[in-house]
Amino acid sequence: MNMVAWIIQIAMVAMSILIETAEGKKDKVLYCSACRAVVDELNYSISQIDPKKTIHVGGFRLNPDGSLTDKKVPLARSEANLSELLEGVCDSMSDYALHVDPDTKKKQYKRFAPRGSDTGDFPDFNHFKFDGPEGSNSLKFACESIVEELEDDILSLFAKETDHVVDKLCNEVSGTYCRCATDIRTINKLSKTK
Ligand SMILES: *[C@@H]1O[C@H](CO)[C@@H](O)[C@H](O)[C@H]1NC(C)=O
Ligand SMILES: *[C@@H]1O[C@H](CO)[C@@H](O)[C@H](O)[C@H]1NC(C)=O
Numbered sequence: 001m002n003m004v005a006w007i008i009q010i011a012m013v014a015m016s017i018l019i020e021t022a023e024g025k026k027d028k029v030l031y032c033s034a035c036r037a038v039v040d041e042l043n044y045s046i047s048q049i050d051p052k053k054t055i056h057v058g059g060f061r062l063n064p065d066g067s068l069t070d071k072k073v074p075l076a077r078s079e080a081n082l083s084e085l086l087e088g089v090c091d092s093m094s095d096y097a098l099h100v101d102p103d104t105k106k107k108q109y110k111r112f113a114p115r116g117s118d119t120g121d122f123p124d125f126n127h128f129k130f131d132g133p134e135g136s137n138s139l140k141f142a143c144e145s146i147v148e149e150l151e152d153d154i155l156s157l158f159a160k161e162t163d164h165v166v167d168k169l170c171n172e173v174s175g176t177y178c179r180c181a182t183d184i185r186t187i188n189k190l191s192k193t194k
Helices: 003-026 028-047 079-095 136-160 165-172 181-193
Strands: 054-062 068-074 096-100 107-111
Touching: 028 079, 028 096, 028 107, 028 136, 028 165, 079 096, 079 136, 096 136, 136 165
Parallel strands: none
Antiparallel strands: 054 068, 096 107
Protein backbone atom coordinates (compact mmCIF):
# COMPACT_ATOMS: atom_id res chain seq x y z
CA MET A 1 0.00 0.00 0.00
CA ASN A 2 1.42 3.40 -0.86
CA MET A 3 1.66 6.28 1.56
CA VAL A 4 -1.17 8.36 0.09
CA ALA A 5 -3.67 5.50 0.20
CA TRP A 6 -2.67 4.81 3.77
CA ILE A 7 -3.17 8.42 4.86
CA ILE A 8 -6.56 8.55 3.17
CA GLN A 9 -7.61 5.42 4.96
CA ILE A 10 -6.55 6.73 8.36
CA ALA A 11 -8.37 10.00 7.68
CA MET A 12 -11.55 8.13 6.78
CA VAL A 13 -11.47 6.06 9.93
CA ALA A 14 -10.92 9.18 12.04
CA MET A 15 -13.79 10.94 10.29
CA SER A 16 -16.24 8.09 10.81
CA ILE A 17 -15.41 8.07 14.51
CA LEU A 18 -16.03 11.81 14.71
CA ILE A 19 -19.37 11.51 12.91
CA GLU A 20 -20.47 8.70 15.17
CA THR A 21 -19.66 10.63 18.33
CA ALA A 22 -21.45 13.73 17.08
CA GLU A 23 -24.56 11.69 16.29
CA GLY A 24 -24.55 10.00 19.64
CA LYS A 25 -24.57 13.35 21.36
CA LYS A 26 -27.14 15.36 19.49
CA ASP A 27 -30.04 13.03 18.95
CA LYS A 28 -31.48 12.05 22.33
CA VAL A 29 -34.75 13.92 21.83
CA LEU A 30 -35.13 12.47 18.38
CA TYR A 31 -34.32 8.87 19.22
CA CYS A 32 -36.23 8.80 22.48
CA SER A 33 -39.29 10.24 20.75
CA ALA A 34 -38.95 7.74 17.92
CA CYS A 35 -38.69 4.83 20.34
CA ARG A 36 -41.79 5.94 22.24
CA ALA A 37 -43.65 6.54 19.00
CA VAL A 38 -42.85 3.03 17.76
CA VAL A 39 -44.30 1.53 20.95
CA ASP A 40 -47.34 3.78 20.87
CA GLU A 41 -48.14 3.08 17.22
CA LEU A 42 -47.73 -0.68 17.61
CA ASN A 43 -49.86 -0.67 20.73
CA TYR A 44 -52.55 1.21 18.86
CA SER A 45 -52.41 -1.10 15.82
CA ILE A 46 -52.66 -4.14 18.07
CA SER A 47 -55.66 -2.67 19.86
CA GLN A 48 -57.42 -2.33 16.49
CA ILE A 49 -57.29 -6.07 15.84
CA ASP A 50 -60.12 -8.16 17.24
CA PRO A 51 -58.68 -9.89 20.33
CA LYS A 52 -60.96 -12.88 19.70
CA LYS A 53 -59.16 -13.69 16.46
CA THR A 54 -56.53 -16.34 16.99
CA ILE A 55 -54.25 -18.31 14.71
CA HIS A 56 -52.71 -21.73 14.91
CA VAL A 57 -48.99 -21.61 15.38
CA GLY A 58 -48.39 -25.28 14.80
CA GLY A 59 -48.01 -27.94 17.43
CA PHE A 60 -50.30 -28.92 20.25
CA ARG A 61 -50.84 -27.98 23.84
CA LEU A 62 -51.36 -30.58 26.53
CA ASN A 63 -54.46 -29.86 28.63
CA PRO A 64 -54.65 -30.66 32.35
CA ASP A 65 -57.05 -33.53 31.54
CA GLY A 66 -54.50 -35.11 29.22
CA SER A 67 -56.16 -34.16 25.93
CA LEU A 68 -54.43 -32.18 23.21
CA THR A 69 -55.59 -28.96 21.59
CA ASP A 70 -54.11 -26.96 18.73
CA LYS A 71 -51.75 -24.31 19.94
CA LYS A 72 -53.27 -20.90 19.27
CA VAL A 73 -52.16 -17.35 19.90
CA PRO A 74 -54.07 -14.08 19.49
CA LEU A 75 -53.66 -12.97 15.88
CA ALA A 76 -52.54 -9.49 16.91
CA ARG A 77 -49.64 -10.90 18.90
CA SER A 78 -48.57 -13.60 16.49
CA GLU A 79 -45.10 -13.16 15.09
CA ALA A 80 -46.36 -12.93 11.50
CA ASN A 81 -48.79 -10.18 12.33
CA LEU A 82 -46.40 -8.25 14.53
CA SER A 83 -43.78 -8.35 11.78
CA GLU A 84 -46.31 -6.96 9.36
CA LEU A 85 -47.22 -4.13 11.75
CA LEU A 86 -43.57 -3.43 12.38
CA GLU A 87 -42.89 -3.11 8.68
CA GLY A 88 -45.35 -0.25 8.36
CA VAL A 89 -44.78 1.45 11.69
CA CYS A 90 -42.31 4.09 10.49
CA ASP A 91 -44.78 5.37 7.88
CA SER A 92 -46.85 6.76 10.74
CA MET A 93 -43.99 9.05 11.70
CA SER A 94 -45.28 11.53 9.12
CA ASP A 95 -48.12 12.20 11.59
CA TYR A 96 -45.60 13.42 14.15
CA ALA A 97 -43.72 16.69 14.50
CA LEU A 98 -41.42 18.30 16.97
CA HIS A 99 -43.38 19.88 19.81
CA VAL A 100 -41.90 22.46 22.14
CA ASP A 101 -43.77 22.88 25.36
CA PRO A 102 -44.42 26.62 25.78
CA ASP A 103 -43.85 26.53 29.54
CA THR A 104 -41.17 23.95 30.20
CA LYS A 105 -39.49 24.22 26.75
CA LYS A 106 -39.37 20.46 26.77
CA LYS A 107 -38.89 19.16 23.27
CA GLN A 108 -40.35 15.93 21.99
CA TYR A 109 -41.94 14.63 18.85
CA LYS A 110 -45.69 14.24 19.22
CA ARG A 111 -48.56 13.11 17.11
CA PHE A 112 -50.35 16.11 15.62
CA ALA A 113 -52.83 14.19 13.46
CA PRO A 114 -55.74 12.33 15.02
CA ARG A 115 -55.98 8.60 14.34
CA GLY A 116 -59.02 7.02 12.71
CA SER A 117 -61.78 7.25 15.26
CA ASP A 118 -59.66 9.12 17.79
CA THR A 119 -61.11 12.51 18.64
CA GLY A 120 -59.06 13.20 21.75
CA ASP A 121 -57.45 16.51 22.56
CA PHE A 122 -54.66 17.57 20.31
CA PRO A 123 -52.12 20.12 21.39
CA ASP A 124 -51.96 23.58 19.92
CA PHE A 125 -50.47 23.57 16.41
CA ASN A 126 -48.55 26.74 17.20
CA HIS A 127 -46.08 24.82 19.27
CA PHE A 128 -45.15 22.32 16.57
CA LYS A 129 -42.30 22.75 14.15
CA PHE A 130 -43.30 21.27 10.85
CA ASP A 131 -40.26 21.83 8.70
CA GLY A 132 -36.53 22.24 8.68
CA PRO A 133 -33.99 19.66 9.74
CA GLU A 134 -36.18 18.71 12.71
CA GLY A 135 -39.14 17.69 10.54
CA SER A 136 -40.82 14.30 10.51
CA ASN A 137 -38.37 12.88 7.96
CA SER A 138 -35.66 12.78 10.60
CA LEU A 139 -38.07 11.01 12.94
CA LYS A 140 -38.80 8.47 10.25
CA PHE A 141 -35.10 7.90 9.77
CA ALA A 142 -34.60 7.41 13.52
CA CYS A 143 -37.59 5.08 13.58
CA GLU A 144 -36.13 2.93 10.82
CA SER A 145 -32.81 2.58 12.57
CA ILE A 146 -34.51 1.68 15.87
CA VAL A 147 -36.70 -0.92 14.18
CA GLU A 148 -33.68 -2.38 12.47
CA GLU A 149 -31.64 -2.50 15.67
CA LEU A 150 -34.35 -3.69 18.05
CA GLU A 151 -36.55 -5.81 15.80
CA ASP A 152 -36.12 -9.01 17.83
CA ASP A 153 -36.66 -7.25 21.16
CA ILE A 154 -39.76 -5.48 19.87
CA LEU A 155 -41.25 -8.72 18.56
CA SER A 156 -40.62 -10.66 21.74
CA LEU A 157 -41.87 -7.87 24.04
CA PHE A 158 -45.08 -7.33 22.12
CA ALA A 159 -45.72 -11.05 21.84
CA LYS A 160 -46.58 -11.12 25.53
CA GLU A 161 -46.41 -7.77 27.30
CA THR A 162 -49.09 -5.17 27.46
CA ASP A 163 -47.78 -2.84 30.16
CA HIS A 164 -44.49 -1.03 30.54
CA VAL A 165 -43.31 -1.87 27.05
CA VAL A 166 -42.13 1.70 26.60
CA ASP A 167 -39.91 1.53 29.65
CA LYS A 168 -38.62 -1.91 28.83
CA LEU A 169 -37.84 -1.10 25.25
CA CYS A 170 -36.70 2.51 25.41
CA ASN A 171 -34.94 2.54 28.79
CA GLU A 172 -33.73 -0.97 29.48
CA VAL A 173 -33.28 -3.22 26.47
CA SER A 174 -30.20 -2.55 24.31
CA GLY A 175 -31.81 0.76 23.37
CA THR A 176 -30.94 3.32 25.99
CA TYR A 177 -32.69 5.90 23.93
CA CYS A 178 -34.67 7.55 26.71
CA ARG A 179 -32.35 7.13 29.62
CA CYS A 180 -31.13 10.72 29.58
CA ALA A 181 -34.54 12.28 29.07
CA THR A 182 -34.34 14.05 32.42
CA ASP A 183 -30.91 15.44 31.62
CA ILE A 184 -32.29 16.96 28.46
CA ARG A 185 -35.14 18.55 30.39
CA THR A 186 -32.67 20.04 32.85
CA ILE A 187 -30.47 21.37 30.07
CA ASN A 188 -33.47 22.92 28.34
CA LYS A 189 -34.53 24.56 31.56
CA LEU A 190 -31.05 25.89 32.22
CA SER A 191 -30.75 27.43 28.80
CA LYS A 192 -34.15 29.05 29.30
CA THR A 193 -33.21 30.80 32.53
CA LYS A 194 -29.95 32.12 31.09
C1 LIG B 1 -52.29 0.66 24.52
O1 LIG B 1 -53.54 0.76 23.86
C2 LIG B 1 -54.66 0.61 24.72
C3 LIG B 1 -55.90 0.62 23.85
O2 LIG B 1 -55.89 1.64 22.89
C4 LIG B 1 -54.67 1.73 25.75
O3 LIG B 1 -55.76 1.60 26.61
C5 LIG B 1 -53.36 1.66 26.54
O4 LIG B 1 -53.30 2.74 27.45
C6 LIG B 1 -52.17 1.72 25.61
N1 LIG B 1 -50.95 1.50 26.38
C7 LIG B 1 -49.88 2.26 26.21
C8 LIG B 1 -48.70 1.89 27.06
O5 LIG B 1 -49.84 3.21 25.46
C1 LIG C 1 -52.76 -9.40 10.64
O1 LIG C 1 -54.06 -9.08 11.12
C2 LIG C 1 -54.87 -8.31 10.22
C3 LIG C 1 -56.17 -7.94 10.93
O2 LIG C 1 -56.95 -9.05 11.23
C4 LIG C 1 -55.08 -9.09 8.93
O3 LIG C 1 -55.83 -8.32 8.03
C5 LIG C 1 -53.71 -9.44 8.33
O4 LIG C 1 -53.89 -10.23 7.17
C6 LIG C 1 -52.84 -10.19 9.34
N1 LIG C 1 -51.52 -10.40 8.74
C7 LIG C 1 -50.80 -11.52 8.90
C8 LIG C 1 -49.48 -11.57 8.24
O5 LIG C 1 -51.22 -12.46 9.57
